Amino acid sequence: MIRVAVLGAGRIGQIHAANVAANPLAKLVAVVDPIAAAAQSLAGRLGAESATDAEATIRRGDVDAVVIGTPSDTHAHLMLVAARAGKAVLCEKPVDNDLAKADEAVAELKKLDARVMMAFNRRFDPSNIELRRAIDAGDIGEVRQVIISSRDPGLPPRDYVAHSGGIFRDMAIHDFDMARFLLGEEPVEVYAKASRVVNPALMEEFDDYDTLMVIMQTASGKQCHINCCREASYGYDQRFEILGSKGMLMNDNLRPSTVRRYNATETEALPPLLNFFLQRYTDAYRNELDAFLKALDAGTAMPTSPSDGRQALRLAEAAIESVKTGRSVRV
Structure with a gap:
């Protein structure tokens, strides 16, 4: 059972959190959002804990992987926080809004041999x-x-x-x-x-x-x-x-x-x-998460990488x- 925290309780976070909760390979441990009410509402519906501090949640001992569905300009930072903590990551596009920051993040993720998948759901x-x-x-x-x-x-x-x-x-x-x-x-x-x-x-x-x-x-x-x-x-x-x-x-x-x-x-x-997109790509989001979890479970390569995002x-x-x-x- 892969223990997962979902970062972000907006539109995309709601999709990811529901899919994690429904997947037999995963357990939804926590939903994180800076707006406490949003995190509490989503987590409460899915039987998970809620939190407002993303970095603290990433470092929890009972979290194996994180799904990043936060604003684009936070992606690179949160991926690196998770990778440095030894956590696997499924991150929404893009790597970052700034190409130079994206390049730096991709280079460090490679050095860390991090288990990171970019969420190109289509x-x-x-x-x-x-x-x-x-x-x-x-x-x-x-x-x-x-x-x-x-x-x-x-x-x-x-x-x-x-x-x-x-x-x-x-x-x-x-x-x-x-x-x-x-x-x-x-x-x-x-x-x-x-x-x-x-x-x-x-x-x-x-x-x-x-x-x-x-x-x-x-x-x-x-x-x-x-x-x-x-x-x-x-x-x-x-x-x-x-x-x-x-x-x-x-x-x-x-x-x-x-x-x-x-x-x-x-x-x-x-x-x-x-x-x-929430209706058109319902199956795609479900399949994307399943591919991520199966790659973690089997120890195989991620189907999409930070380099694809770059x-x-x-x-x-x-x-x-x-x-x-x-x-x-x-x-």
């Missing part, structure tokens, strides 16, 4: 697992292009925007990781454009954007196009298309039902898209540089 979505399996099986031959559409149903809360590190480091970071996952090669050139069309005033205040497009290319010529927007009036839009030398793979949006309706005013009307962040930084300079950036 790799663990059943449909995305099937995409990778089909590519590996040669179903579409050699991959030539990857197209990723990623659109949220609405802007996140103001406080979230303030600490997120920006749309490239926060939202598109998943897409940079999925690009690497599906291309099977590292992009070496990045070109990006970004704009403020959803809420220009809010984005200008935080020097951020709400709409972007990115084009990347690998050394062998494989290409990836990513488009993201903070607001899609029709719901949470998540789609993938992979073009290969022998065919194409597509992963479309999920809906509560596959029923299509036809009448005098519309045809092929479908139910609305799932509301947001590479996705480097692509985000290159995209930001491209937006500011108007030029493509070599990685």
